[in-house]
Amino acid sequence: MTSTAHAAHKRPAGDTSLVLVLGLAAMIVSMMQTLVVPIMSIIQGDLGTSTANVSWVTTATLLSAAVFTPLLGRFGDMHGKKPTLVGVLLLMIAGSVLAATTSSLLWLIVGRVLQGAATAIFPLALSVLREQMPPAKLHGAMAMVSGTLAVGSGLALVAAGLLTQGSDPDYHRVFWLAAALAVVALAGVLVRVPASQSTTGGRTDWLGAATLAVLLVLLLLPISQGHAWGWTSGRTLGLFGGAVVMAAVWTLVERTVREPMVDMRMFAHRPVLFTNLAGLFLGFAMFSQFIGVAYLVQMPKELTGYGFGASVLRSSVEYLLPATVISLIAAQFGGVLVGRIGPRFTLATGAVFGVAGFAWLTAAHDSSASVILAGMLIGVAISFGYAAMPALIVAGVPHHQTGIANGLNSISRSVGSAIASAIITSLLASKTLEHLPAGAPALPAESQFTLSFALAGIAFVLIVAVALLGLNRGGTPSRTSKKAGSAVADTVTAEPAKAGVTA
Template identity: 85%
Template sequence: MLDVLTKRKNTVTPTDRVAPKRPTGDLSLVLVLGLAAMIVSMMQTLVVPILSIIQSDLGTTTANVSWVTTATLLSAAVFTPLLGRFGDMHGKKPTLIGVLLLMIAGSVLAATTTSLLWLIVGRVLQGAATAIFPLALSVLREEIPPAKLHGAMALVSGTLAVGSGLALVAAGLLTRGSDPDYHRVFWLAVGLAALALVGVVLRVPSSRATTGGRTDWLGAGTLAALLVLLLLPISQGHEWGWSSARTIGLFVAAVVMAGVWVLVERKVRAPMVDMGMFAHRPVLFTNLAGLFLGFAMFSQFIGVAYLAQMPKELTGYGFGASVLRASVEYLLPTTLISLLAAQFGGILVGRIGARFTLAVGAVFGVAGFAWLTLAHDTSASIILAGLLIGVAISFGYAAMPALIVASVPHHQTGIANGLNSISRSVGSAIASAVITSLLASKTIQHLPAGAPALPAESQFTLSFAIAGVAFVLIVAVALVGLTKGAAQEYTVGKTADAAATDDDDAAAADETAVETVGVTS
C-alpha cells in the first residue's frame, strides 16, 4: 500500500528553499504563539462543562445541544489541513491573522445569540482556530535557530494541555452561582483571541518561504468529506445507536471517500496532501501515535471529570465534586505538570531523540493509567496518577512535532502538522464515544426512586485500562514503527535528471530540515 501511495512524482519550486534564519525576539515570539495555541485547546474544551446550562437556557434536547461540540470537531477537521496548506503556500502570518479573526467572529456570535442554530454557526467559525497549532509550528521552524527549536516547539505544544485545564476552571468560575450565564464563557474567548491577534500582528514576522501555486480545492473537498463522514458517526453514534443504518452507512461512506481522496490526490498536479509524504513511515507512524495520544488524553479528562462528580452516598465511589472542584482539584494538577514538563520534553528530544522521548513519555502514561485502574478511591491516587499522565502528554506533544519537522520538507510543514493535529482530534472523538458508551452500558441497579442512571464503578476501571493500552501502543509505535532506519526526511519526488540539476537547492533545504531536530538517539 505504501508503494502505491508513493509512486506519484512532484516537483519542488525555487520558492521552497529555506532562507537563513533572521534575528528575532525568540522568547516573545514563542510566548505569542504559545498563547495562540493555548486558545485552540481552550476553545475546544470551554463548552464541555456548560452543555447542561446551554441546554436549559435554550430549551433544547441533549441530542441537539451535543452539536455545540460536534460542529467544532467537524469544522476543525475541514479547516485544519486546508489552512495549514494555505499557510505553506501563501504565508503563515496572514493565515494566522485570518484564522484569529474567524475565531473572534465566531466567539462574538456565540456570546450574543440566544439561538441554538447561530450558536452552532459560531462554533463552526471557532473550529477554524484549530489550524493555529500547525501554523505556529511552521513559524517556529522558519524563525527559531536549530539549537533552540526543540524547547520552543515543546513549550508551544505544552500549552495545548494547559489550555484544556484552564478552560475547565474558567468555565466553572464564570458560570457558578444560582443564575449561571454561559455567554460569559464566549466573551472570555473573544478577549483571549483578540490578545493573541495583537501579538501575532506585532511579533510574528512575514513568511520568507512560500510555495505559491493553486489551492487543491478538489483534494480539500474530498478530504473534508472523508473527515465529516468519519467523525459524524463517531461523535453521534451513542445517540443514533452503533448498529443503526445511519451510523453504519456513514462509516461505509467514509471508507469509500477515503479511496476517492487517495485517487484524487494522486492525479492532481499540485495536491494539498502529497500521498508520498502522507505514507512516509515516520509521518504515518507519528500520526498513529497522535491518534493514540488524543485517545488517552481525552479518556483521562472525561473519566476523571465524571468519576470526581459521582455521588459516593449513592454509588459507593466518587467524591461528589462540583464541576469547578473537579476541574481545580483533580484536573488542574495534570495541566500544571504538563506545562512544567514541556521544557524537559524539549531537552530530552535534543539529547536522546524524539522517538525515545515519545516512548519514555508513554511509559509514564502506562504507569498513570495502571494506577487509576487499580486504585481510584482516594483524591491522592487521582492526583498523583494525573501527574504521571501529564508528563506523558507533555513528552508526547514535544516529540511528535519534532518527528514531523525532521521528516518532511520545509514547504510541507504546515500541512504535515495539520494532519497530525487531525489525528489527535480523531483520537479524542473516539475516546469521547468509547468512554460515553462504556459508562452508559452498565449502570448501578436499585438506586433510590427518582435518582438518575449512574455508571457502575467497573466501567471507570475498564475505561482507564483501555486508555493505558493506548499508551502501550504508543511505546510500540515509537520503538518498532519509528525505527532508526525509517527516521529520514521524505524527499519530494523528483526525477533523477531534475535532482542532478538542482543539487545545491536540495542540499540546502535538506540541511535545514535535518539539522532542526534529532529523531533518534
C-alpha cells in the same frame, strides 16, 4: 530555498516573545475543544433543547476543525503563515462574539463552526517556529508551544466553572472570554510574528480539500454521534461505509491532481505515518483521562459507593488542574529530551509515564491523592508526546510541507479524542447501577471507569510500540521541489531531529 540559505534568514536568537505569542495562540486551540464541556447542561437549559441537539455544540467544532485544519495549514505553506494566522484568529473572534451574543441554538452552532477554525493555529504556529527559530532552539520552542495545548484544556475548564458559578449562571460569559483571548492573540501575532520569508505559491487544490473534508465528516460524525444513534444503526454504518469510499476517492484525487494539497508520498512516509498513529493514540488517552476523571470525581459516593461528589469547579481545580500545571513544567524538559535522546525515545519515555499513570488509576481511584498523582504522571506523558511529535513531523517532511503535515497530525489527535469520547460515553451508559433510589438518574457502575482507564493505558502501551518499533527506521522523505510535479532526492539519515532540522 536551501537549508543553508534558509538558516541564514532565521532570526539570530530564539526570541522569547515570539514563543509566548505563538503559545498563547496555540492555547486557544485546546480551549475551544473543552470550553463548553462544563456548561453543556446550562446551554441546554437556557435554550430549552434536547441533549441530542445540544451535543452539536461540540460536534460542530470537531467537524469544523477537521475541515479547516489541513486546508489552512496548506494555505499557510502556500501563501504565508502570518496572513493565514490573522485570518484564522479573525474567524475565531467572529465565532466567539456570535456565540456570546446569541440565544439561538442554530446561531450558537454556527459560532462554534467558526471557532473550530482555531485548530489550524497550532500547525501554523509550528511552521512559523520552523521558519524563524535557529535549529539549536527549535525543539525547545516547539515543546513549549505544544505544552500550551494541555494548559489550555485545564484553564478552559477552570474558567468555565468560575464564570458560571452562582444561582443564575450565564454561559455567554464563557464565549466573551474566548473572544477576549483571541483579540489578545491577534494583537500579538500582528506585532510579533514576521512575514514568511518564503512561500510555495501555486494553486489551491480545492478538489483535494473538498474530498478530504467529506472523508473527515463521514468519519467523525458517526464517531461523535454513534452513542446516540446506535452503533449498529443504518445511519452510523452507512456513514462509516461512506468514509471508506471517500478515503479511496481522496487518495485517487491526490495522486492525480497536478498540485495536491497532500503529497501522498509524504503522507505514507514511515515516520509521518507512524507519528500520526501515535497522535491518534495520544488523543485517545488524553481525552480518556479528562472525561474519565471529570465524571468519576463527580459521582455521589452516598449513592454509588465510589467518587467524591465534586462540583464541576472542584473537579476542574482540584483533580484536573494539577495535571495541567505539571504538563507546562514538563514541556520544558520534553524539549531538552528531544535534543538529547531524540524525539522517538522522548515519545516512548513519555508513554511509559502514561502507562504508569493509567495503571495507578485503574488499580486505585478511591482516594483523591491517587487520582491527582496519577493524573500528574499522565500530564507528563502528554507533554512529552506533544514535544516529540512535532519534532518527528518536522524532521520527516520538507520545509514547504510543514503546515499541512502538522495539520494532519492535529487531525489524528482530534480523531483519537473523538473516539475516546464515544467509547467512554458508551461504556458508562452500557452498565448502570441497580437499586438506586426512586427518581435518581442512571449512574454508571464503577467497573466501567476501571475499564475506561485500562483502555487508555493500553493506548499508551501502543505508543511505546509505535515509538520503538514503528519509528525505528526510515528517514525524511525525498524533498519535493516547489514546482509542482518535480522532485529531487535529498535523503537524510533516520532520527535527524537529534542533530537539528534541515529544511
